[in-house]
Amino acid sequence: MPQSSGTVSAAAGRGKVLVAVDFGTTFTSVAYAHTAEAAGPHLLMSWGEGGDNTEGQVPTVLRYDNGEMSGPYVWGYRAQRWAQQSERIHEWFKLGLCDDFEERRARESELAKLYDSKTAKPPVKGEDCEKLVRDYLVGIKQAVDKKLGADEQVAAMERLYIITVPALWDYSEQEKTRTCAERADMGKGSEITLIPESEAAGIWAIKNMPSIEEGDAFVVCDAGGGTVDLTSFRVKSLSKNRRQCELVGAGAGSGGLCGSIFLNRIFEKYLEEKLQDYPSWDPDFMIDALGAFETRIKPNFSGRNRDAHFIRIQGLKPSPRHGIKKNFLELTDDELRVNVFDIVINKIRVLVRDQIKHTEGSVKEVVLAGGFGRNPYLKRRLQNLDCVVRQGIKVSEFEDSATAIVKGAVTASLYGLERATVAFDGAFNFMSTRRVGVVSRKAGRHYGTWGYDDYKDGDPIEKKYGALDDGLAVSRKANMMRRERRDDGVKVARMHWFAKMNDDIPNGEPQYYPYEKIAKVIPGKKAHEVCLIDIPIFVCEKRNPPEYRNDPNAWKITDFSLDLQGLTIPTIPHNGGRTRFYKANFEIEMILEATSLTFCGVYGRNTPDERRCPAKKVSFK
Template identity: 30%
Template sequence: MGGTLRSQLIVGIDFGTTYSGVCWATTEGQKKLQLITDWPNPSTPIANAEKVPSTISYKDGRVNNWGFGVDVDEEHLRWFKLLLEPESTYSQAVKEVHQSNKLLGTMDKTAEQVVSDYLREIWNYTKEHIRKHLIVQDWEKSFAVRVVLTVPAIWSLTAKDKTLKAAALAGLPTNIQLVSEPEAAALATFKEKAEDGVLQVGDAFVVCDAGGGTVDLISYKINKLRPLDIEECAIGDGGLCGSVFLDAAFEKSIKAIVGLDQYNRLKDRHKKKMLQTFDYAIKRAFAPNSSADYSVDLPGVEDNEAKGILDERIALKHTALRTIFDYTCGQIETLVQNQVTEVKNKNLNVKAILLVGGFGSSRFLHHRLEQSYSSERIAVVQIDGAWPAICRGACLWGLEYANQPSPYSTQATEIKPTMTGHILRASYGVEVSVENAYIANNQMRWLWRQGELCKIGDQRDIIVTFAVHGVGWLSHSGTREFVQSLYYCKNECPSRKEESVRELCQVKFSVPESLIWMEKSFRSPVAPGKWRRPAFNLIVKAGSTMLEYIVKHQEKEVASVEAEYIEY
């Protein structure tokens, strides 16, 4: 395959809580998606895995191992992705996150730095994989490379901004784009279903992205079939009830069978292998109506026929397994039910619930949801290739925008994105005050409101003014920096800046003092000297996952604009 300077290479990266995956394609020829399955794995000579563990270890402050290469006996970090979300309670709710957070403190590293180190390893291996599979010299110069990175749908803009910064620190291309995980999975699914002719205009679907750590719920409706046009139709939801909570419950039950003292004496690598058997085999195959017998090997465990332990093998009772699955799957069922209700409240009929993600492959979860919704004639569908669906969808998302410089571009509009609108999970606005009018201070102007359908590319214009002192004809050779705060609220929008209104970010921009000096001056009755009041047009644009900020002064775009998100 040869590349031209106009050809693009799209890389979709599903950076997951427990596992990560990568898919890539070029804009040449058939645009075939290439899923990386040969992740380095020292424990097996034949690597064949659709994803690689999101784990990393350090030695003397440097990366020691990552992915499958992390040894069970070495100190390592897991679930560190969730530490990017400052608003979450994950660090207290999940043992793995708490341990990683504690380990970060001893290593003098931030969550952003660890994520950056892991993404760097993923990116370096991805580049090597592409080099081996493309018949072209120096592919990074032959193709324009674009990376699409997935993030949880329920993440805040601050967490998404930290993800972008970590990716940049890892050496990924600067034109990286973010897309939500269920949106990527939905795109991969709907593209396939549209070709099969099973979609109809007006159909509504609930996408349940059940992963290792988190479960995301987003609902979409079909606006148009050719070209495919879909948009969100309800506020998304999510929770910390992924498949690793099955792992924890399973290990707890094994401890009860074996006895805690004996279990603690067993070798960690044997326990890890036992948990892998549960993860890769039992967890996906077990179903409520299953008559199969299940067992796991645990070398070193003593025989106890009464408890089903014989020849270092533990027999698993069907009732015990069902108890393990019922609790976690029950939490997911509640999330799904809430989402279905949200869609119905919009006078839409849910045609199907689509299960994606690794946990989405579970026969138990599928059976439980199917039983719940059979009377409502809502189909529950397990997507083929559910585990890598997100990175495939991210790659497809990138291919859609391949002919556009950015998703916010007004040029090259011959390619219209499939996903055209999102339901906002928070309200966004600015504070407005009138000078010398106390009762008019701390007023809020809301740009978008929670629950509103926001079309990608929508924009809001805000006129902001600043009183500037000390700009004279001898001092206007430099620049003057201004800061405008944006706020968000997840409750009902108040008219004033109350406790429920929190600062989202500070939009910082610089203007040449020569332009300010051209403004008409005035004298203040309360402060000496000459003052000027420049007016700026702050434009806030809605993208797929982020907001974009543009500042204009006297119809000209200001050169330097930066948004600094607030971490709480």
């Protein structure tokens, strides 16, 4: 019996549908959950116009009919089929959203230099990249609409999207992903949530790794197709039923361009070199070889198989010295290990080793996520790391490693939605019993400003500044124990790093850093004009930040000006009262969240004279 519209309307009011999209470099996955039911998350297994394959992932690729970037296009598995016919298509376009960072990673990546794609069009950036991302997400949304629209009750529910973003990207670049999702009609503003991929994986680990307990530190290694990213967490609190958990960051994240797609490229190059003098080789044979490598050899490679791998390629003529029998190519585990797998896995081992080294406290477990996370050989090589053996660290993998991040994103969004919900909608709501989230994170960079400070023994001579005629000085309040020298003496432009790399920053909670502005009173000039507070905010990604201004390792990401017009600014005497100086106490407010970072200048906080001036939008370029 068909449902009445009233029944559908009532069902729609009983909850929301949360749709998470793990927008990956090489593959994308989607999961969803209904807040009105206790089941889920559910994986999307059908991709509509993206292809008939019933898989939990779909290739992140595009192909336009005109061969460029306009007009009709296909995406996903349908686009991938064109690449299998040696046509160049758009791949890896996600990385163009953060081109500065990813270009730097590419320059530092030996694999990216040596093994480029033979099927990818030249990389794009800027508006061209955003168009590709938008078009791809349109395809994803259409597939979601087709699946969820088949159920009348579900189709009537409000739909909220969650998009995963790389944790190592800066916040303005992460925000580009939201913009592309908005243009793909996934929602507006707060209807779209961004979550770092590593945090989604960490949250899913708590749900699925019973060996992780309260107080434990663990490392998530997201071994994806294009990139490998690592993050460290510590379990701050964990309920017995594991449905309530708070995670805190235990180390700055790291990563590199050494994902499993490089295995395919290395394998292809190895075969070309191995068979370069094989007279009967046809370039079309490579399609069969790569297909077998991708589906059979790569996922299950252990490095211990005594039996050879046989790839059936119709048309091959026997050649014993090339390992070729009639219609079969023979490859041993040893040759694949040395010539293909070790080249990539050795890079991952270095990343994991360094992440363990820079994690606060003892690491109990390394959890492997991502499509390559279930590879037996990768797990074994990580288990054999000296630091893993010495410290007794467990190495484990998600049973569903390829889709762990997207499932964790749904779980995390349930926690976030529960915190934000203030009105009961009359529905059964299970979110209050499934509170899992990251409550604090490690600062991944140093943040600071600069000010004139007294010249000290040990300061470089070339950093000396002469006497300041107007006595302007900005100094950290904590450093005010020394005698101030305002209108005479020698100064140095010194950096003050108020938030340092690996500092614990509570999620979403304002942090305040006190400073003072000292300015000489000038007769006939208004106080607020003399005491205008102009503060630049700098960032440094090196572990040891520079001490002095104008260092290339530190660059400005934003600034603000505090205008104190209309306020009474206190003065202090100097030189026995013959000279007076304005002394304005103010604070730099910093709010760090998973995918946002903001600064604000604050004068007179929690007083009637409170004045706030938000900084400009943070940009890491």
